Amino acid sequence: MNAETPDILVVGAGPAGLAAAIEASEHGASVTVADENAKPGGQLLKQTHRFFGSERHYAGTRGIDIGTKLVHKANDIGVKILLDTPVVGIFDGLVAMAVKQRRLLAMHPQRTILATGAAENAISFPGWTLPGVMTAGAAQTFVNVHRVRVGERVVIVGSGNVGLIVAYQLRQAGSDVAAIVEAMPNIGGWGVHAAKIRRMGIPILPQHTIKETRGDGRVEQVVIHQIDKRFRPVPGTETVIEADTVCLAAGMSPRSRLAEMAGCAFVNVPELGGRMPVHNVVMQTSVSGFYSAGDIAGIEEASTAIEEGKLAGLGAAFSLGRVEQTVYKERLMAYTEALDELRCGPFGKERKQAKDRVVKRYDEIAN
Amino acid sequence: MRRIHEHPILGTLKDAEECTIVVDSKLMLARAGEPILAALLAHGVYATRLTEKLREPRGLFCGIGLCTDCLVTVNGVQNVRSCITPVEEGMVIETQTGGKRER
Amino acid sequence: MTKLQTDNECKGLRRTGILSCEELASCPGIPSEERLREGPVAVIECGEEIPCDPCEANCPRGAIHIGDVITSRPYLDGDSCVGCALCVSHCPGLAIFVVDLRREEGDKVTLPCEFLPLPKPGEIVHGMNREGEIVCDAQIVKVDTNTHNDRTAVVTLLVPKGYGMEVRFFCEDEGKNDGEQG
Numbered sequence: 001m002n003a004e005t006p007d008i009l010v011v012g013a014g015p016a017g018l019a020a021a022i023e024a025s026e027h028g029a030s031v032t033v034a035d036e037n038a039k040p041g042g043q044l045l046k047q048t049h050r051f052f053g054s055e056r057h058y059a060g061t062r063g064i065d066i067g068t069k070l071v072h073k074a075n076d077i078g079v080k081i082l083l084d085t086p087v088v089g090i091f092d093g094l095v096a097m098a099v100k101q102r103r104l105l106a107m108h109p110q111r112t113i114l115a116t117g118a119a120e121n122a123i124s125f126p127g128w129t130l131p132g133v134m135t136a137g138a139a140q141t142f143v144n145v146h147r148v149r150v151g152e153r154v155v156i157v158g159s160g161n162v163g164l165i166v167a168y169q170l171r172q173a174g175s176d177v178a179a180i181v182e183a184m185p186n187i188g189g190w191g192v193h194a195a196k197i198r199r200m201g202i203p204i205l206p207q208h209t210i211k212e213t214r215g216d217g218r219v220e221q222v223v224i225h226q227i228d229k230r231f232r233p234v235p236g237t238e239t240v241i242e243a244d245t246v247c248l249a250a251g252m253s254p255r256s257r258l259a260e261m262a263g264c265a266f267v268n269v270p271e272l273g274g275r276m277p278v279h280n281v282v283m284q285t286s287v288s289g290f291y292s293a294g295d296i297a298g299i300e301e302a303s304t305a306i307e308e309g310k311l312a313g314l315g316a317a318f319s320l321g322r323v324e325q326t327v328y329k330e331r332l333m334a335y336t337e338a339l340d341e342l343r344c345g346p347f348g349k350e351r352k353q354a355k356d357r358v359v360k361r362y363d364e365i366a367n
Numbered sequence: 368m369r370r371i372h373e374h375p376i377l378g379t380l381k382d383a384e385e386c387t388i389v390v391d392s393k394l395m396l397a398r399a400g401e402p403i404l405a406a407l408l409a410h411g412v413y414a415t416r417l418t419e420k421l422r423e424p425r426g427l428f429c430g431i432g433l434c435t436d437c438l439v440t441v442n443g444v445q446n447v448r449s450c451i452t453p454v455e456e457g458m459v460i461e462t463q464t465g466g467k468r469e470r
Numbered sequence: 471m472t473k474l475q476t477d478n479e480c481k482g483l484r485r486t487g488i489l490s491c492e493e494l495a496s497c498p499g500i501p502s503e504e505r506l507r508e509g510p511v512a513v514i515e516c517g518e519e520i521p522c523d524p525c526e527a528n529c530p531r532g533a534i535h536i537g538d539v540i541t542s543r544p545y546l547d548g549d550s551c552v553g554c555a556l557c558v559s560h561c562p563g564l565a566i567f568v569v570d571l572r573r574e575e576g577d578k579v580t581l582p583c584e585f586l587p588l589p590k591p592g593e594i595v596h597g598m599n600r601e602g603e604i605v606c607d608a609q610i611v612k613v614d615t616n617t618h619n620d621r622t623a624v625v626t627l628l629v630p631k632g633y634g635m636e637v638r639f640f641c642e643d644e645g646k647n648d649g650e651q652g
Contacts, residue, residue: 036432038453048376050562050620052522054540060524060560062376062620119433129436131413131426138430138450146405147380149369150427172585173371186484191518192563194487199639201602204487217424218413303521345519345541375586376621 006032006080008316009095009109011087011258014042015302016294016309017115018070021079023313024113027322031079032109034097036086039145040074041067042117042294044302046140048172049165053342057303064144066302087116090261093289111289111316114259115309118252118273118295123157126212128246132219136166136249143173151245155222156180159204160188163249167197170247178241181208181224183231190347210246211238219244254296262290267361271354272298278362281336282315283308286365291316298358300342300351307339369409388458403449403460404430404437412462415439415449419465438466483517488600493517498545499534499566506635510553510570510578513635514544516563528560555580559619569634577634578611580626588613588623589642597629597637606633608640 008024010017013035021031039045047063058066074081085105087097096106120135127133132151136158139150154170156163159182167177180197185206187194194204211223211233226237254276256266264277265286276298277285283293293312294305314335318328343352372380384399388406397406404427407415414424415437428436432451440461441447449460482490494500499514514525514534519541526536526544533550534557536542555568559582568580579597589595589610597608612626629637 038451048374050524050622052520052562054521054523055527059522060528060562064376119431120429122428122434129423129425131424134427135429138427141430141450142405142408142427143371144377146401147371147374147377148405148408149371150408172375187487190520190563191483191487191489192516192520192565194483195489195515195600196564198487199598199600199602201598201641206485341540342521344521344539347518347520348541373586375584375623 004105005107006030006109007320008032008111008113008313009034009107010113010115011035011095012042012115012117012294012296013037013040013071013081013083014115014117014294014305015044015066015070016117016296016305016312017042017113018074018079019306019309020113020115020291020293020313020316021074021081021309022070022077023310024317024322025074025077025079025313027314027317029111029317029320029322032082033074033079034082034085034087036084038084040071040081040083044070046137046144047165047302048144048169051302053301053303056338057306057342059303063302070306087258090258093262110320111291112262113283113291113293113309113312113316114256114262114277114285114296115292115294115305115312116255116258116296118254118299120162120248121251121253123248123250125210127214127219130213130215130219131217132215132244133213133246134248136162136247139245139247140166140169143169143175149173149175151175151219151243153178153243154245154247155210155224155241155243156247156249157210158182158188158249158251159194159206160249160251161190161193162252163247164189164193164197166247166249167202168193168200171200171202175245177202178222178243179224180204181210182206183209183227185229209233213246215244219246222246252295252299254298256296259285259290259292259296263287264290264292265361265365267358269298269354269358271350272300272358276358278358278365280359280362280366281311282318282332283312284315284319286362289319298351298355304339304342304351307335307342311335311339369411386454386456386458388454388456388460390460391462397454399456400453403439403441403447403452403454403458406454407449407460414462416462416466417464419467422464439463489515489517498543501546501548501551505548505551506569506571509572510555510568510580511548511551512546512553512555512557513567513569514546514557514561515565515567515638516543516561519543520563522562524560524562525557525566529557530554555614555624558582558624559622564622567638571634574631576628576631577637578626578628579608579634579637580612580624581638581640583623583625583640584621588615589625589640593642595627595640595642597627597633598639598641599636600638602639604641605636606630608637 044067
């Protein structure tokens, strides 16, 4: 073990990773966080809107500011954050990363917490490769982080929270949003996000999808059509929208390549975005020494990512003998209760049941 | 000009050091440290490359360095991800066709 | 370009993003008719159970109740509410408004606005309803950009009598749908 190897390596400096690092540091573990981006904060960097949840989840605070708070907390407590440092592989517990995208550094930390988040799903249709078609996340990144408009008039595919929020943010950035199309009969995201959009005059069209985009060198027209309950196009319902941008907000999937390389067992959970590594109540995966937290462990929100990060940090530190039994039990209960609270209501219920299944699967595999 | 100078939440865009880059033999002013693709988009350049066989234009797709759609040639080196690579003073950027490395 | 027709017809929040009359009536955050007539009061158009409580946490009068279950919809205690509008900028969903329906010369609607350019007091704008339709002219009375609102401007509009429970947004130019920069 050389000077560069921490007790715990956290992969990803988003809300889950930072929360995990802070928690583990509080118990005296040495923690390094490696993140591929130039700035820490993960998705929080792009979220200009206020967050939900309760005070412990920074409710009412803008995502960008939550990111800053977490980074300061991590820095204050002595967490080392390596930026521009993608973790490129895990080989029998050996973690390889490219420091500043150049120097290869391999280390064998005692514990590794994977908090690599999720990536947007791509959906294809004729013309989808034309410049102007992009993921909703790409639009958010360029508008909110790089301060460049991605287009003048946008059609958004998908009315989950991402699609609804990005529509709002694109308007704040000065772009026009022509419509949000949604394949299902109902709007996917929260009513308050949809209400904000509708009162601005942006149409949300359930049971509609993109047929194709047209243009020379760039999107110039977007053709949408209605679909039936079996997702078949309804003939004669094509509408041509003059637009130069399409943002795809059709769901996200965990970024779990590193978990695969580490040999983690996976489970398919459609309610949480698809294939994800199984984990137990303290976020430990099926491979000893490896933990997961945040969107890699199922697509939810920043608030659940923070609580899962705390659980993973707690679990990892406890397994290293850094946490007293009573403190461990107290915090385990507190964080689990917080998660249960967040997973209430019509939107959260399904995710709670899905998470219970994941933990159950872990138990089946472990025994 | 596509730069967002005033934003209701992010505020006024701070002044940044100017950075001169060359894009397909034309001089372009960029903001120091921003990704190449941000400078290109700010100047209305959307296509970073053409595909090998069908010569179809490609550009921004994922924005976070995952999909490799936004590749450009930088200082003679092909297949650089323009969405995450920061500009540098004097950088020579060429939109590329295909992506096979010259041997 | 054909105007995209949305199929609204009272289909409700899940289907259209617009609270139907029944859904509005059943929101515990909507004050009674009687209270609405008495003067400035908050109108919390929070129709779904989501985990969120900054409204309760920030009300200086304790007039908003969510309770132990954080996903409960907020209940407004009309007797305790004085219509101070602090909640308007603190709601992450931008779902809280303050209305004053007392006067004959017009209703006042206070709403959150996070767009540029912000309007100026005295300016005439168009009042928009929950469906994004222009329903009346309105005059800007006040634009509060105090830092405690954390970049959510709190704008008060004077709308014609009877529109106080309808106008929930506004726009500047004819044909443009909000006051955002071009």
